[in-house]
Each structure stands twice: as C-alpha cells, then as structure tokens.
Amino acid sequence: MPTQESVSKVEKGSRRSVLLATTISSFLVAFMVSAANVALPLIGVEFKLDPIMLGWVQSSYFLASVVFLVPLGRIADIKGRRGVFIAGVVLYTVTSFLASFSNSQLFLLSIRVFQGVGGAMIVSTAVAILIEVFPEREWGKVLGINTAMVYIGVSSGPSLSGFLIQYFGWRSIFLVNAPLGVVTLILSLKLKDDRIQANGSKFDLLGTIIYGLGLTMAMYGISSIFSVSSNGLNTNPEVIYAPIIILMFGTFMISGFVVLETKSPSPVLDIRLFKSNRVFSYTSFATLINYSANSATSLLLSLYLQLVKGLEPEMVGLTLLPQPAVQAILSPFAGWLSDRIQARLLATIGMGVTGIGLALFTFLESSTSITFIMLNLALIGIGFAFFSSPNTNLLMSSVSNKDHGVASSMLATMRQLGMITSTIIATSVIAYFIKGVEISEAPIPLLVSGINQSFAISAFLCLIGMILSFKAVKK
Template identity: 40%
Template sequence: MHSQNRRREAIIVLILVMFTSFITPFIGSAINLALPKIGHEFNLNAVTMSWVTMSFLLSSAIFLVPIGKLADIYGRKRLFLLGNLILSLASLGAVFSPNGSVLIALRAIQGVGSAMMFATGIALITSVFPPNERGRAIGLNVTAVYVGLSAAPVIGGFLIDALGWRSLFYIPALLGIPAVVAAIFTIKGEWAEAKGEKFDLLGSVVFMISMSALMYGFSKLPTPYAFILTIAGGLGLYIFVRLQMKAEFPVFNVSLFKTNRLFAFSNLAALINYATTFAITFMLSLYLQYIKGLSPRDAGMLLVIQPLVMAAIASWSGRMSDKKDPRILASAGMAVIALGLAMLVPIGMNTSVIYIGVVLVILGFGFGLFSSPNTNAIMGSVEKRYAGLASGTVATMRLVGQMLSMGIATMMIHIFIGTSTINPSNYKQFILSSAITFSVFVALSALGIWASLARGKISQEV
C-alpha cells in the first residue's frame, strides 16, 4: 500500500511539473506574436517592446542558481508551489496591466516564479522516480515543453485574434492557483537533502549582479558599452567561482564541475545546444516573412513543424536513455542538429518552403534526440542532495544559451544591416547575415558533439 501511495504521489508530481513545463514556454513563445498589439496599445518603441520578453528571461536566469540552493535547503515542493503561486498572481496582474512599464515589471516577477519552477521541477521528478524510470519521466516533461512551444503559434494566435493579447495570461492565472491547492492536499512528501546548511548570501548577490551585466551586455553587442558590461559580467562570474571554492556552503557547487566530468561536459553540451538552436526560429521567422512573403500566421504554421517533431521524439528518447547510454543518444542528436543547420546555410531568395519544412523536421528530430537523454545524464550524475542544484544548472545553461544564441544572431544582423529595417534593398545582406549565423551555429554544434562524447561512459546506477 505504501508503494502504491508513493507511486500515486510520483504521478501527481509529474503531472504538476508537466503542467508548468507547458505553460512557461507557451507564454514565452506566444507573447512574441502579441508584441505588435502590446506596442500599439501602450505606444511602445521596438526596444521597449523587446523588454516584454527580455525581462522574463533575465529575471529567470539570475534567480535560478540561488533558488536551486534554497530549494535544497528549505524544500523543493515548497519552492515549486510558491513559484506556481507567484506566476499565477503575476499573470493575473498582467491581465489588468495599465501600461508597458507595469507589464514589463510583472513579466520580471513571472520570471522569478518560473525560476522557482525551473530550478525544482526536474529535481522533484528525480526525487520521486527510481533511476530506471527517471529517463521516461524526464522525457514526458521535455515533451510538455515542446507541446507548449508547438501550441503557442496556433492557440496563441487564435487567442490574440479572438480575445486580445491579455487572454494569453488567463491560463496560468486561472489554472495555476487551483493546481497549487490540489498539490498541497495530495503531495505529502518534502525533499530537502541540504536541510540545515547556511545560505550563501554574498555569493548569490555577486552571481546575480554579474549574470545581469553579462546577459544584458551580450544582448546589446557590438556597442562599446555592451563590451564593457559583458567583460565586467565575465570578471564578476570569475570572482563568484573563486568565492564559491572557498565557501563552506556554496550556493553553487563549482567543485562538481572539477570533480564530476559527466556533470561538467553534459552541462557544456546543453549550453552549446541552446546557443546553436534558440535563434533558429527568430532568423527563420524573419526569412519567411520578409524574403518569402508569408503572413505571420502562415510562417507560424510552418515553424510549428520543429517543436511538433521534438515532442514526438523527446518522450521516446527519454525512455531509450533508461536502457542505452545517454551519451550516444545525445551525441547523435547533436550530429543531426549540425546536419540541419548546415542545410540552412545556403538558403536564398529562391529556396522552396518545402525545403525549409524538411530541414525543420531534421532539426526537430535532432533536438528531441538530444534533450531528454542529456538531461537524464545530468540529473543522474549527482547525488540526490544536489538534485536542486543540478536542475537549476540545467535551466541556467538553457537561458544563458538562449541569450548567447540571440546575441550571435542580432550581432550578425547589426554588422550586415546596421540599424535599418529589413527591406528589399538589403535582402541580400540579410540572407548573408543568416548564412554566417547558421555557419557559426554549425561550428558550435561540432564543439557540442565533442563535449557530448568527451563526458565518458554513463552509469545508470546513480
């Protein structure tokens, strides 16, 4: 009977984590469709509009690592449920935003709530499922992320057209709070393997300031002040690492990167994967609308191919990683991604939409094959008391990788087009900037394959 209760609790945890894993990417992706309407209503310029997206990414990234440690000390369930509550209340506030500044602030608060869920979600799954079922559960969770990404262009576009941009925040506002209440009454356990440890406040502050400077600076490259901020952020992170090596209870156990080869290289592979993939949709959406003349809706319907294939493959690859070495599966996935990116390098004015669709299928297959096994490898490489740290590290790698990816793409566009809008007179320069961007991503993918293989053979007994 006891094992039945544990099994039921594990399934409830998985459903809740999958729900939040669907909502966050759904809003993150759908909000980009709504930016023109938000900008029109609040009279925002392009830079201010970008912060509706950027404020969420930035606050998520800087809070992830400290929250991961707090979850290990005070309880993962507690932080996960609090994150759900914060996201729900901030979403409810966003529905009634009176101006752009309030909306941007509420998006930053949403980012804090999401950081709480990102840092604890996979750690909770790792805590409640045995090693031989962990990959399958993680695969289902990754599938929920991709379903959220897949649904965003279709459902998000419909909601925006029918009910306005504020309707995007109805779902987390209306469903999040009942989910928290249900979890309080159904999940009895708590997981806090680092209970009693002292929280490293100094290290947390240094990390948050340094990561803010690095990410903000990189997003504004290649301007001079952006270089200064990026370098300052990098130096700050170096100081953070030195502080953590001396701390009795570090907020981020950097020794894991020195002593745990599997953990270090799996995280490096994740960082490179997100750095090579996140800006693909950004570049292709511009290409399809400007060069190929597709409407936003038609472009979205084509781009949905990639996350749909991801969702189909991620669950299968997660199950496979319980039986086969995740290193081989993840490395194969990265190789498929490199092939897809190489196929994007020569696209031009006359490239067919069918060709783009085929490439998106290949990329989706590669992403799905890489993500679940690599996450399973990271979570299985550490002791359970470090599960919150590992979960937070995975999410940090994702967000930093996403910022690097966008930084590379926007830098290339800035170099070739400058501050001009994209128009027929500079279409050739835009296509050249795309080719250089995808070429850089191919090179990074090759580095990612090396990082994935270099981690060594993975044991499934952790």
C-alpha cells in the same frame, strides 16, 4: 539517490499526481516562451523597436531566470522544493495576467523580469521533484515524459498563439496563460511535503548577490556592445567604453563568485561538481552550447515568415509546428532508450543532426518553399529530442540526491543562458546587416542575409557541442 523509504511513501500518495503537476507546469513555461516568439514582430511594430530592443522582450525573461535559477535550487534543497514550486506557479500566473495589459515597452519588460523569476521557481524544482519520488530505473521514462510535455508546450505555442494573435492581438497570449496557471496551482497544492535534502545547511547570500550582479552585468555588457547605431554595430569609442567596462566588471564578479564558492562550506553552487564530476561538467556545457545554437530558430523564422514571406501569425505558427511536435513525440522514446544504451552517444548524435538542420537554413532565400522549412524543422526536432532527454538523464544521474536541486537548477540555467546567448547573437547579427533601422522597415535582402549568417553561427556552435559530448563519451 532517493531512499527506498521516500519512494515507498510517494507510492502510497500516488506518483501520478506528482508527475501531472510537474509536467503541466513545465508545459506552462514552455508554451509562453514559444508563444512570445510569434508575437515579437508585432510587438516590435507597435512599440517601434529595433532588433536589439526587440530581443530584450525575451532576454529580460531569460536573464531573470538565469540569475535566480541556481539560488532558488539551493533554497529548495534547504527549505523544501514544494514551497518554492508552488510560489513559482503563483508568481508566473499573476505576471502572465498583468502582461496582457502592457501599454509600453518598459512595462512589458518589467513584467517579463518577474515572470522570469516565477519560471525559475518552477523549472528549478520540477525535475528535482520527479527524481525524488521516482526510482532510478524509471528516471529516463519520467524525464522523457516531462521533456515531451515541454515540447508539447513549445509546439502548441506557435500554432495557438498564431491564432490568438491574428484574431485577438498579441496581448491575448499572456492572458490565456493565466487560467492555465490557476489549474496548475490547484494541482500543485496536492503535492505532499518533500524531504529536505540539505537540512541544516546555510544559504550563501553573499555568493548569490555576487552571482546575480556579475551575470546581469556581463550579459548586459555583451548586448550593449552590439547595440546598433545608424551605421550598424556601434563603434563610437565614447559610447562603447561604458558597456566594455560593465562587461569587465561582470566577468570579474563571476570569477570572484567561482573563487568564493570553492571555499564556502555551504555554496549556492558547488563548483567542485565541475572539477570532480566529468559527466556533470561536459553535459552542463553541452546543454549550454545546444541551446545557444538552437533557441533563436523560432525567432529567426518568425521574422522571416512574417516580414519576408508576408504570412499571417496563424500560418507562421503552423509552419513552425514540426520541430516541437517531433520533439514531443520522440522525447519519451529517447529518454526510454537512454535507460538502456549509452546516453552520451545518443546526445552526441542528436547534436550532430541538429547542426545539419541549422546548416541547411543558411541557404534560405526569399523564394524558399514552406515545405522545405517544415521538413528541415522536423529534422532539427529529431536531433533535439535525441540530445535533450538522454543528456538530462545523464546529468541528473551523475550527482547524489542531496545535489539534485542544484543539478536541476544548473541544467535549467544552462538552457536559459543558452537562450539569452542565442537571442543576442541572432538580433546582433541582424542589426548589423540592416544598419540599425526598425525591424518593420528592414530591407528584405539585408534581413535575409542576417538570418542566413545567424544560422551559420548556430551550426558552428553545434559542431563545438558535438566535440564536448564526444569527449564525455570517451572516458
């Protein structure tokens, strides 16, 4: 927990500056993620990508974030969160500018990897910084504000990017991010030096390398197994053996990482938190399930609205607006409410409402009305708001102050890992239905069937998430 001395020191320096810097940076990252989803169909057309490779435009960013989130959270605990946070803002801003000059798939994917590292620096420290400087009685409120800013970024991403893409091309969504990053950097420089919570601890370099390689190999192996040939899912034994072996090696390395961290005196991730802290364990996995279920919604609907409905990017952005807008409005209230009543119960209800909305999207047809889509997105937004803020409050409250950096990183890691999983599931299912053709040439009935099945899997994942949350409620 933050000490009274540390809280008092921040009171003199103004907590508002800290809140402003961290929330704007959270907006910056969230905006880019949602904006890229609207741009994906046009990126796929320009670079002639199939669904799997199109998904890697997002997955390369998410994978880089996942690999670096936990190690960077640990470095922030040891060396100080301010430096990591500012470095992240700089890297994110520079890579956003460079991405606007992408002239090939390889260049864009490479830049997205480095952009993911910058994003990891930001999200691994932002929540921990807020927890450090605000007293516990205000955590729900400030986390709700931070979550609301994330969803404002998500909500403005589709509409603003739709306008930019329609009139200036898809590269403009990266370029417009750069000046926003400069503003964030100026504000970030006003952050005061933070108290180092794990001073004297060593950084587990070996564990970090094993973790990064294992996770990368596992996710790449899973994606490669579902790569598409002209006959749908790749079932050629000579081709599929390699990704299976890569997946096995990745799984083996992750298992080795778990064993190593349980014995390390200064682990990059304290595995014992999962064993001894029931709340931390269940809320972490509930976060993973929630984002695995919901993250591909905007991608699936962007493909549906542009390729099936024939809408322009600007209209696609406006159609996708209800979900993040509702989340932005309700998240502060949900956070405030979680300070007063059972946060675990709120998160469970929120997961259930999200699952209902995802299940309704399994009935999408070529003739489905835009009104139905927007109302259902609002329903999903209500569920997501009542899951996210209470779940974050619950997770951060379950650990001591010295572990806030790692807890914040684990929360973000589960989010990003869920986003990768969601993208892989969605693109793999669609690839199976359209039989490996380029996304722009996919037969409409087959594309709609793939989208429906993807939403069905998402709804089922929410059911699993509800069970996890309910088990956390039942002590």
